[in-house]
Amino acid sequence: MSAQAKQKISLKAILLSLVVLVANIFMNGLIFWFFRDSTLNPLLTAILAVIWGVAGVYLIYYSLSWAAEQFPDYIRKYALPYVFIGPAVIILGWLLILPALRTLYLSFFNASSEEFVGLGNYAAIFSDHLLATALRNNLLWVFIGTFACVAFGLLIAILADRSSYEKIAKSIIFMPMAISFVAAGVIWKFVYYYQPGDQQIGLLNAIVVFFGGEPQAWVSMLQPWNNFFLIVILIWMQTGFAMVIFSAAIKGVPEDILEAARVDGANEVRIFFKIMIPFISMTILTVSTTIIVFTLKIFDVVMVMTGGQYDTEVVATQFYRQFFMYRNFGYGSTLAIVLLIAVLPVIIINLRQFRKQGGF
Incomplete structure (x- = not known):
């Protein structure tokens, strides 16, 4: 008889595991209900919530790991990975999968979610003029925004790597990533700000007036070009x-290949297109698909800058307007599902490329 067969699962280990699991569910449930119904000072509630978040996660993993250690080795080996990914999977399921399924369910009902309409909402959105405008704008964001980000990012990476001020240049270019889309929208709202007359406080119009031009309402009157200013x-x-x-991918290009190409007489442009681009092609695809996901679900910038007015509506803003402002739950849910369907293929492509590069 093998050593594994001699190891038996004790009743004590099973009971301890059940007690630990039930205790975690019970205690965290009580704390959740306490915060939900709490009348404490908001600042104190926030501090306690942060403490609970850190200490609670630690105690959950520690207690579940301890319970798994009570079992024989051949069970512990299979149980421990699930102990560490289990809570994360449950939380993701609760926060992502269940809401997605509920949204799909609501998309088959009318505005008040009382009458089943089947695919009626899906038929309606593709005959809606506003949605046609939103889809057109989303495509502009996807193609122009993604192409420009990838092209400028690649160009700056090449030039910065050859500069003696590489760190400073990259820090300045990367700095906008440190702020949210909402903050960026507020900043650029002042850049594009327009008011009648010669006195302009918007940066762009101030420059135009300084050089003798006429100020423009960049994001309201210049339709459909205002979408490009948002992009x-x-x-x-x-x-x-x-x-x-x-930049990280380019630094991974073998230097001996580049030197060999230069010795053979290839100029820098030919090296860039014939060696660097093929070598980092998978990275280009990964970055492109990531930015496409951002552009498909773009919301914050449009909402802050125009609120979706002046033909700048995108699918996400239309969903927000239908669901939260007009209270049309069926139509709004349908828009959310359409957006999800548009994003899913891009995410799948991204994950496959990530797997090919050894990410999984």
């Missing part, structure tokens, strides 16, 4: 992300 904000923010990833 500039995405480029300003995401170029730094693309630059950092491309």
Whole structure:
């Protein structure tokens, strides 16, 4: 008889595991209900919530790991990985999968979620003029925004790597990544700000007036070009992300291959297109798909800058307007599912490329 067969699962280990699991569910449930119904000072509640978040996660993993250690080795070997990924999977399921399923369910009902309409909402959104505008704008964000971010990120990565001020240049370009899309929208709202007359406080109009031009309402009157001015904000923010990833990939190109190409008489442009681009092609695809996901679900910038007015509506802002402002739960849920379907293929492609590069 093998050593594993001699190790038996004791009743004590099973009971301890059940007690630990039930105790974790019970205690964290009580704390959750306490915070939900609490009338404490908001600052004190926030501090206690942070403490609970840190200490609670530690105690959950420690107690579950301790319970797994009570079992024989051949069971512990299989149980421990699930102990560490189990809580994360449960939380993701609770916060992502269940809401997605509920949204899918609501998309088959009318505005008040009382009458089943089947695919009626899906048929309606593709005949809606506003959605056609939103889809057009989303495509502009996807193609122009992604192409510009990738192109500028790659160009800056190449130039910065050859500069003696590499760290300073990269820090400046990457700096917009440190702020949120909402903050970026507020900043650029002042850049594009327009008011009648010669006195302009918006940076762009102030420059135009200084050189003798006429101030323009960049994000309201210049339709549909106002969408391009909004896309500039995405480029300003995401170029730094693309630059950092491309810079790391370019540094991984073998120096001996580059030197051999130079010895053979290849100029820098030919080396860039014939050696560097093929070598980092998987990185380019990964960065592109990541930025495409950002552009498909873009919301913050448009909401802050225009609120979706002046033909700048995108699918996410239309969903927000239908679901939270007009209280049309069926139509709003349908828009959310359409957006999810659009994002899923890009995420799958990204994950496959990540797997090919050894990420999994």
